[in-house]
Amino acid sequence: MSERQGKVAVFGAGSWGTAFSVILADAGNDVTMWARREEVATAINDTHENPEYHPGTELPHNISATHDIEKAAHGAELVVLAAPSQTLRKNLTDWAPFLPKDVPLVSLMKGVELGTLERMSEVIAHVTGAGPERIAVVSGPNLSKEIIRREPAAGVVACADEEVAKTVQARVHSPGFRPYTSTDVVGCEIGGAYKNVVAISTGMAAGLGFGDNTQASLITRGLAETARLAMQLGANPITLMGLAGLGDLAATCSSPLSRNRTFGEKLGQGMTTADILASSHQVAEGAKSSHSLRELAAKVGVDAPLAQYVDDVVSGAKTVTAIMDEMLERPTKAETE
Numbered sequence: 001m002s003e004r005q006g007k008v009a010v011f012g013a014g015s016w017g018t019a020f021s022v023i024l025a026d027a028g029n030d031v032t033m034w035a036r037r038e039e040v041a042t043a044i045n046d047t048h049e050n051p052e053y054h055p056g057t058e059l060p061h062n063i064s065a066t067h068d069i070e071k072a073a074h075g076a077e078l079v080v081l082a083a084p085s086q087t088l089r090k091n092l093t094d095w096a097p098f099l100p101k102d103v104p105l106v107s108l109m110k111g112v113e114l115g116t117l118e119r120m121s122e123v124i125a126h127v128t129g130a131g132p133e134r135i136a137v138v139s140g141p142n143l144s145k146e147i148i149r150r151e152p153a154a155g156v157v158a159c160a161d162e163e164v165a166k167t168v169q170a171r172v173h174s175p176g177f178r179p180y181t182s183t184d185v186v187g188c189e190i191g192g193a194y195k196n197v198v199a200i201s202t203g204m205a206a207g208l209g210f211g212d213n214t215q216a217s218l219i220t221r222g223l224a225e226t227a228r229l230a231m232q233l234g235a236n237p238i239t240l241m242g243l244a245g246l247g248d249l250a251a252t253c254s255s256p257l258s259r260n261r262t263f264g265e266k267l268g269q270g271m272t273t274a275d276i277l278a279s280s281h282q283v284a285e286g287a288k289s290s291h292s293l294r295e296l297a298a299k300v301g302v303d304a305p306l307a308q309y310v311d312d313v314v315s316g317a318k319t320v321t322a323i324m325d326e327m328l329e330r331p332t333k334a335e336t337e
């Protein structure tokens with residue numbers, strides 16, 4: 001473990017909230033996790049294990065958990081948010097009155113809200129009133145099951161205020177996790193949300209029995225689509241070549257551990273969205289963000305065929321085979337257009 005640091009509150013005790021707490025604990029922070037269900041908090045305190053999300057993994061003893069919002073937030077020097085993107089606004093409305101007013105708020109979410117089409121940092125700003133200098137985003141190729149096994153990985157800490165990004169970087173730099181800083185919050189958030197949609201598409205191709213050429217083509221065109229939207233929203237294109245773009249795409253689109261890729265694979269094998277959702281309680285963000293990203297792209301005048309196709313299959317409007325044919329039949333154009 002690294003040199004001792006102060007208290008960090010992590011709101012959300014699911015797959016990523018728990019694995020990220022291990023990074024924080026290994027970096028020397030005293031971590032208090034807030035769990036939605038009291039029995040999860042009790043299990044973490046009594047057994048040093050999160051039996052639901054990471055059974056069999058012993059958590060460091062400088063992690064504790066509570067179901068009490070006030071207790072979780074009290075005295076925290078850093079607040080980390082790890083809820084599903086589509087429930088964040090409701091969750092945060094409950095948490096906000098108890099959060100310390102002057103500490104960084106760190107978003108771990110990778111999604112865009114349905115309806116408002118807001119990125120997670122925008123939702124955080126609107127619900128808490130925090131300015132951009134207090135809101136940081138952590139993103140990158142970080143599959144929770146590998147992170148919790150302490151397999152080496154890197155990520156990006158993005159904040160409009162570089163000094164705050166550096167502060168958060170120092171608190172999450174553990175023996176297994178190497179964080180880089182960035183001031184490109186938009187690029188990191190769009191990269192993180194879009195890679196889930198692209199992973200669903202590569203999963204669909206795999207589910208149909210197509211191999212690496214098909215999947216690499218989808219990943220590459222998915223990256224082009226991600227970059228088009230992110231740049232239109234003001235992102236630096238170099239961010240999309242980095243850990244929060246290409247890095248996360250490579251991990252998520254190829255890993256059997258990815259919930260989004262697995263979701264797509266099941267669609268490709270003929271399962272319906274309703275059946276897949278009923279078979280897992282864990283979040284596959286791309287299922288919802290395909291729709292919000294499609295709408296966001298339309299709103300700012302960006303062509304986003306992959307988000308459209310994935311959304312059409314997820315909603316049941318089209319079949320996987322139909323969209324694969326449609327993708328190939330689109331009018332041809334220059335690669336860099």
Ligand SMILES: NC(=O)c1ccc[n+]([C@@H]2O[C@H](COP(=O)([O-])OP(=O)(O)OC[C@H]3O[C@@H](n4cnc5c(N)ncnc54)[C@H](O)[C@@H]3O)[C@@H](O)[C@H]2O)c1
Pocket residue numbers: 012013014015016017035036037053082083084085087091108109110111142143144145281282283285
């Ligand atoms: N799991 C990963 O490997 C990973 C890595 C990086 C980023 N992320 C991102 O982190 C965010 C959280 O993902 P996760 O993997 O922890 O998800 P998860 O499904 O494993 O856990 C979600 C957590 O949110 C809680 N929650 C609070 N309110 C909820 C509600 N109304 N409905 C459902 N759950 C509710 C759940 O109890 C649970 O603790 C997502 O945006 C995801 O894309 C995940």
Ligand SMILES: O=P(O)(O)OC[C@H](O)CO
Pocket residue numbers: 110140141142143144196199248251252257258259260261283284285
């Ligand atoms: O399991 P997924 O598909 O939600 O992906 C998890 C992480 O975002 C990978 O970086």
